[in-house]
Amino acid sequence: MIKIGVIGCGYWGPNLIRNFHQIDRSEMVMAADLDKDRLKYIESLYPSIKTTIDYRDIINNSGIDAIAIATPVNTHKKFAIEAMEQGKHVFVEKPMASSVADAEAMIDLSESNGCCLMVGHTFEYTAAVRKIKEIMDSGELGDIYYISAQRLNLGLFQQDINVVWDLAPHDISIILYLIGKEPEYLTTIGTSHINPRIQDVATLTMVFDANLIAFIQCSWLDPNKVRKTTIVGSKKMLVYDDIEPNNKISIFDQGVEVPSHYNTFAEFHYAYRYGDIVIPKIDNYEPLKVELTHFIESIEQKKTPKTDGRNGLRVVKILEAAQDSIDNGGKSVFI
Numbered sequence: 001m002i003k004i005g006v007i008g009c010g011y012w013g014p015n016l017i018r019n020f021h022q023i024d025r026s027e028m029v030m031a032a033d034l035d036k037d038r039l040k041y042i043e044s045l046y047p048s049i050k051t052t053i054d055y056r057d058i059i060n061n062s063g064i065d066a067i068a069i070a071t072p073v074n075t076h077k078k079f080a081i082e083a084m085e086q087g088k089h090v091f092v093e094k095p096m097a098s099s100v101a102d103a104e105a106m107i108d109l110s111e112s113n114g115c116c117l118m119v120g121h122t123f124e125y126t127a128a129v130r131k132i133k134e135i136m137d138s139g140e141l142g143d144i145y146y147i148s149a150q151r152l153n154l155g156l157f158q159q160d161i162n163v164v165w166d167l168a169p170h171d172i173s174i175i176l177y178l179i180g181k182e183p184e185y186l187t188t189i190g191t192s193h194i195n196p197r198i199q200d201v202a203t204l205t206m207v208f209d210a211n212l213i214a215f216i217q218c219s220w221l222d223p224n225k226v227r228k229t230t231i232v233g234s235k236k237m238l239v240y241d242d243i244e245p246n247n248k249i250s251i252f253d254q255g256v257e258v259p260s261h262y263n264t265f266a267e268f269h270y271a272y273r274y275g276d277i278v279i280p281k282i283d284n285y286e287p288l289k290v291e292l293t294h295f296i297e298s299i300e301q302k303k304t305p306k307t308d309g310r311n312g313l314r315v316v317k318i319l320e321a322a323q324d325s326i327d328n329g330g331k332s333v334f335i
């Protein structure tokens with residue numbers, strides 16, 4: 001039984017607590033938050049879980065094997081380092097840190113003292129994203145021309161990070177997982193409309209090679225909640241709509257073909273193909289349960305988790321480069 005302490009019981013922390021409480025091989029021992037009302041809420045749901053306003057009660061508790069961090073990103077490194085110094089395994093929410101240097105320090109410590117370090121890139125554990133990866137790897141879509149992701153809604157405005165750090169980590173992790181490599185360079189434009197210091201609308205373009213680009217549009221200022229990714233290939237096109245409760249993935253047998261033979265320019269015309277739309281069946285499970293079970297198994301079997309520190313670092317590298325690009329008027333930043 002892996003004994004768990006969770007730091008941060010705001011919006012997301014209770015989801016971690018619920019799953020660790022339900023997983024057979026983990027025991028939720030203690031939860032910490034600075035806000036006593038959040039702790040009362042946890043106590044009301046789980047009377048067996050001890051609560052504290054001082055995270056050090058978790059870090060210094062020798063009966064706790066592993067911690068999960070669901071606090072604002074600028075606190076992640078401190079909690080992770082202090083926990084690993086006490087030999088505890090660490091699950092840290094995305095993005096794993098607020099700088100590449102912090103993420104590297106976390107990885108170095110986990111590797112030198114043998115602690116498991118896993119990052120909460122939840123979408124890499126969803127049935128939909130795994131299915132898309134399978135479809136892309138099978139070659140069904142052909143050569144990938146571009147990926148376009150939109151993550152838009154009204155709010156929630158964050159006080160410490162901008163919209164790119166808040167919303168783009170999901171799409172960055174999905175795109176890197178699907179494409180299987182890091183971009184060569186990126187460019188990002190972001191603008192601030194409500195708080196002059198914090199960008200609330202942004203577009204990030206990642207260039208993987210001459211023929212493959214990915215765009216991520218993120219906004220806290222959109223009337224619609226949109227979670228949509230379009231993948232356009234030389235053979236077929238795929239749309240992933242995460243808002244859809246059931247039919248999340250549609251594969252369009254559509255494309256444009258250039259005629260192989262033509263004698264005069266007048267004979268030349270593109271052929272547009274409008275074929276079937278297929279909705280593949282995907283499994284129905286809670287990705288967070290799969291993700292946290294994987295964390296427990298990685299500890300038990302001393303295995304490197306799929307979304308380990310190095311996986312999380314790739315995302316932080318892109319976020320830091322995107323911030324550099326925003327701060328410099330959208331300049332290209334090489335990764």
Ligand SMILES: NC(=O)c1ccc[n+]([C@@H]2O[C@H](COP(=O)([O-])OP(=O)(O)OC[C@H]3O[C@@H](n4cnc5c(N)ncnc54)[C@H](O)[C@@H]3O)[C@@H](O)[C@H]2O)c1
Pocket residue numbers: 007008009010011012013032033034035038053055069070071072073075093094095120121122
């Ligand atoms: N994987 C996902 O799908 C997903 C979804 C939402 C949020 N997240 C991530 O989870 C993390 C938390 O996000 P949130 O939306 O829950 O934020 P939140 O602001 O709702 O909650 C953060 C909590 O941390 C507490 N906290 C801050 N400093 C603390 C300290 N020193 N000691 C103890 N508690 C402290 C706050 O009181 C608050 O209750 C972020 O990294 C976010 O990106 C991940």
